[in-house]
Amino acid sequence: MTALPDLAAIEAMDAADGLRAMRERFILPEGLVYLDGNSLGVASKAAFTELQAAAAEEWGQDLIRSWNTAGWFDMPLTLGDRVGRLVGAAAGQTAVCDTTSINIYKALHAAMALRPDRTIIVAEAGSFPTDIYMAEGVVSTRPGASLRLEGVDAPEIEDLIDGDVAVVLVNHVNYKSGELRDMAALTQKAHEHGALVIWDLCHTAGALPVDLDGAKADFAVGCTYKYLNGGPGAPAFVYAAARHHGAISQPLSGWWGHARPFAFEKHYAAGEGIRRFLCGTQPILSLRALKGALDIWDEVDMAALREKSLGLTDLFIALVEEKCAAYGLEFESSREREKRGSQVSFRHPHAYEIMQALIARGVIGDFRAPSTMRFGFTPLYLRYADVWRAVEILEEILRTGAWQDARFAVRSAVT
Amino acid sequence: MTALPDLAAIEAMDAADGLRAMRERFILPEGLVYLDGNSLGVASKAAFTELQAAAAEEWGQDLIRSWNTAGWFDMPLTLGDRVGRLVGAAAGQTAVCDTTSINIYKALHAAMALRPDRTIIVAEAGSFPTDIYMAEGVVSTRPGASLRLEGVDAPEIEDLIDGDVAVVLVNHVNYKSGELRDMAALTQKAHEHGALVIWDLCHTAGALPVDLDGAKADFAVGCTYKYLNGGPGAPAFVYAAARHHGAISQPLSGWWGHARPFAFEKHYAAGEGIRRFLCGTQPILSLRALKGALDIWDEVDMAALREKSLGLTDLFIALVEEKCAAYGLEFESSREREKRGSQVSFRHPHAYEIMQALIARGVIGDFRAPSTMRFGFTPLYLRYADVWRAVEILEEILRTGAWQDARFAVRSAVT
Numbered sequence: 165m166t167a168l169p170d171l172a173a174i175e176a177m178d179a180a181d182g183l184r185a186m187r188e189r190f191i192l193p194e195g196l197v198y199l200d201g202n203s204l205g206v207a208s209k210a211a212f213t214e215l216q217a218a219a220a221e222e223w224g225q226d227l228i229r230s231w232n233t234a235g236w237f238d239m240p241l242t243l244g245d246r247v248g249r250l251v252g253a254a255a256g257q258t259a260v261c262d263t264t265s266i267n268i269y270k271a272l273h274a275a276m277a278l279r280p281d282r283t284i285i286v287a288e289a290g291s292f293p294t295d296i297y298m299a300e301g302v303v304s305t306r307p308g309a310s311l312r313l314e315g316v317d318a319p320e321i322e323d324l325i326d327g328d329v330a331v332v333l334v335n336h337v338n339y340k341s342g343e344l345r346d347m348a349a350l351t352q353k354a355h356e357h358g359a360l361v362i363w364d365l366c367h368t369a370g371a372l373p374v375d376l377d378g379a380k381a382d383f384a385v386g387c388t389y390k391y392l393n394g395g396p397g398a399p400a401f402v403y404a405a406a407r408h409h410g411a412i413s414q415p416l417s418g419w420w421g422h423a424r425p426f427a428f429e430k431h432y433a434a435g436e437g438i439r440r441f442l443c444g445t446q447p448i449l450s451l452r453a454l455k456g457a458l459d460i461w462d463e464v465d466m467a468a469l470r471e472k473s474l475g476l477t478d479l480f481i482a483l484v485e486e487k488c489a490a491y492g493l494e495f496e497s498s499r500e501r502e503k504r505g506s507q508v509s510f511r512h513p514h515a516y517e518i519m520q521a522l523i524a525r526g527v528i529g530d531f532r533a534p535s536t537m538r539f540g541f542t543p544l545y546l547r548y549a550d551v552w553r554a555v556e557i558l559e560e561i562l563r564t565g566a567w568q569d570a571r572f573a574v575r576s577a578v579t
Numbered sequence: 580m581t582a583l584p585d586l587a588a589i590e591a592m593d594a595a596d597g598l599r600a601m602r603e604r605f606i607l608p609e610g611l612v613y614l615d616g617n618s619l620g621v622a623s624k625a626a627f628t629e630l631q632a633a634a635a636e637e638w639g640q641d642l643i644r645s646w647n648t649a650g651w652f653d654m655p656l657t658l659g660d661r662v663g664r665l666v667g668a669a670a671g672q673t674a675v676c677d678t679t680s681i682n683i684y685k686a687l688h689a690a691m692a693l694r695p696d697r698t699i700i701v702a703e704a705g706s707f708p709t710d711i712y713m714a715e716g717v718v719s720t721r722p723g724a725s726l727r728l729e730g731v732d733a734p735e736i737e738d739l740i741d742g743d744v745a746v747v748l749v750n751h752v753n754y755k756s757g758e759l760r761d762m763a764a765l766t767q768k769a770h771e772h773g774a775l776v777i778w779d780l781c782h783t784a785g786a787l788p789v790d791l792d793g794a795k796a797d798f799a800v801g802c803t804y805k806y807l808n809g810g811p812g813a814p815a816f817v818y819a820a821a822r823h824h825g826a827i828s829q830p831l832s833g834w835w836g837h838a839r840p841f842a843f844e845k846h847y848a849a850g851e852g853i854r855r856f857l858c859g860t861q862p863i864l865s866l867r868a869l870k871g872a873l874d875i876w877d878e879v880d881m882a883a884l885r886e887k888s889l890g891l892t893d894l895f896i897a898l899v900e901e902k903c904a905a906y907g908l909e910f911e912s913s914r915e916r917e918k919r920g921s922q923v924s925f926r927h928p929h930a931y932e933i934m935q936a937l938i939a940r941g942v943i944g945d946f947r948a949p950s951t952m953r954f955g956f957t958p959l960y961l962r963y964a965d966v967w968r969a970v971e972i973l974e975e976i977l978r979t980g981a982w983q984d985a986r987f988a989v990r991s992a993v994t
Binding site for chain 2: 191207212215220226273292293294297300389397399400419429431446530
């Protein structure tokens with residue numbers, strides 16, 4: 165970026181934004197600049213409409229009959245295919261169910277069962293912690309298995325992959341820095357050593373285009389309540405490449421994954437394809453809100469989404485670095501577009517207090533210990549003018565030292 | 580029961596029913612006799628009010644802040660304690676999370692880890708199948724472990740318990756017959772052999788009083804969308820007796836069960852007490868509907884509930900046996916009140932078709948393969964007059980052979 169745009173130029177960018185009309189679909193609290201869609205995406209009118217129908221009509225009136233008449237029984241797979249389209253998965257490879265943590269557990273077991281002569285799981289010390297915790301849980305149930313961590317056993321994950329590695333569990337976009345990995349290259353590297361890869365797409369799905377099939381990914385998991393806007397704690401998704409389907413086994417072998425769930429057989433027999441990742445009864449109301457959120461995505465062009473995402477983060481980085489240069493912020497993300505997700509982080513010794521001051525002034529981002537301020541940019545409902553406003557408020561907080569009052573207020577509230 | 584009441588006497592029973600006012604709290608579709616609350620409980624005004632607040636205000640307006648301000652983060656334990664009160668669990672021993680299937684997996688692993696020198700899981704061939712399937716999943720991850728099944732390896736579960744048994748997984752009320760086990764006696768029998776017991780309370784919670792603590796149960800799991808009316812697929816619950824808390828481990832070790840979930844530590848450290856059964860992010864909208872449903876239960880006297888439940892099932896059995904004696908129904912439940920849950924089953928060679936005819940006439944029960952008609956009686960919203968009406972319609976279907984048309988209609992609809 166050569167010269168920074170002024171507010172008039174920024175408003176012109178909004179006026180020319182091809183995704184501009186999307187903002188009308190969402191429920192945006194008055195006066196808020198919400199830069200936390202990477203933690204909990206905002207509600208939409210479509211999600212509320214579906215939720216209302218699910219509650220009042222399907223549960224309230226049709227009751228048990230809705231398992232068939234409202235398609236409840238098929239939802240994990242029908243919604244799975246719709247999420248799959250957004251992450252480059254052809255139909256029949258993606259299911260929506262359970263939580264990201266539990267889907268990691270299933271995928272890790274499935275991958276290790278496909279590589280019975282290998283004992284090593286590779287993961288990242290810098291991943292969202294539940295990925296490591298679930299890998300530790302899998303290791304606890306597989307005698308001889310162990311974990312190698314990027315950031316502990318070697319600086320780069322590529323250096324940990326060898327012929328002993330069964331599976332690499334890796335985040336596509338780092339939850340903290342927003343750094344984006346090259347999916348095709350790392351998958352190929354793992355495959356060269358005979359290892360499989362599970363991609364964690366929590367901070368990717370709905371934020372940028374992904375091509376799981378094209379990258380020859382083996383498994384993927386991810387979250388639907390961040391950029392996909394499915395609602396708080398909406399069920400997660402799990403992907404398994406079709407070439408593995410015949411050989412997949414995983415120990416969370418509940419009724420919904422059975423080949424004949426209504427035959428009430430006395431032994432488990434895994435269903436076909438991605439169905440064998442299903443386990444127990446899913447939270448229908450939460451699934452139906454997600455269905456509404458996905459209706460919006462049917463109209464979104466992912467290339468345009470990515471272009472706007474990069475436009476928003478480019479602008480945020482440039483404005484912060486110009487206007488807040490004097491206040492000791494340390495840029496934690498990547499300047500290279502191809503290495504950047506849809507979020508930007510800055511470190512500061514008083515990151516926690518500054519974020520509290522931002523939130524008190526209607527700019528909502530996230531603090532991540534020990535010293536990161538994380539700002540997520542959701543292209544569907546954010547405007548370039550919102551970026552401008554967020555930086556204006558950040559600059560004011562830093563210039564006036566208002567975060568020191570925030571710190572006091574927060575500490576008072578805790579004691 | 581000596582002489583059968585007539586309709587006038589039945590209406591007098593309803594007029595004298597101490598739980599009568601409870602019916603007003605629920606949303607009951609016009610003209611329906613709903614005898615399937617043991618599959619999916621009906622909606623309530625309170626559940627809809629909470630769901631609406633969770634969607635419109637907490638998600639819609641407060642967004643990420645609701646994790647603290649609306650108590651989202653504490654819900655698995657605050658709701659757990661409220662379910663705990665209904666099953667005889669003192670506070671701090673029950674969590675609401677995930678699904679019954681997944682909670683069985685956790686509890687089985689936890690129990691086997693407490694009995695490391697033992698290898699056997701005892702379960703029931705006649706249980707709801709997911710219990711067996713999950714036990715098979717646990718066995719698949721524990722070398723040397725195996726399964727003994729009541730109904731396969733011996734006719735009675737008591738005969739399968741010996742010093743090799745780590746844990747007995749058993750249903751309190753059988754999903755099909757409604758037969759009720761003696762919790763205290765079976766738990767004591769298991770303990771005499773050094774085995775632990777997991778009670779599956781899916782068809783118990785909200786149907787009759789239970790005393791998990793008094794029976795010295797070790798673990799329990801159960802469902803909140805049947806008699807508790809929490810909504811379709813509402814998250815399940817898991818109980819662990821406080822005396823086991825210090826030593827519990829289970830492999831679904833996700834972020835929410837961590838001792839310090841917001842410290843983002845690089846290794847799992849199990850939280851205190853029942854918290855260590857939590858794993859991933861829960862579906863908040865579904866949890867909030869459950870919260871509304873539980874508000875109603877705060878006012879319910881469980882002894883009165885049980886008395887009415889037995890009154891309803893006594894009446895149904897007596898009326899069916901008198902009015903439908905000529906049509907080949909085979910009683911599948913227990914005549915002894917202390918061995919009966921809140922449901923009654925009859926077998927018939929054409930059970931499927933008869934149930935379809937009942938449903939077409941607004942009497943909703945369940946068919947369970949191969950030949951069971953299952954009728955659930957929810958004391959909070961059913962009247963004695965509903966029982967009368969259901970039997971009148973059943974008698975008419977059997978007398979006229981109308982189920983033969985139903986069979987034809989159903990087959991046409993399928994092809």
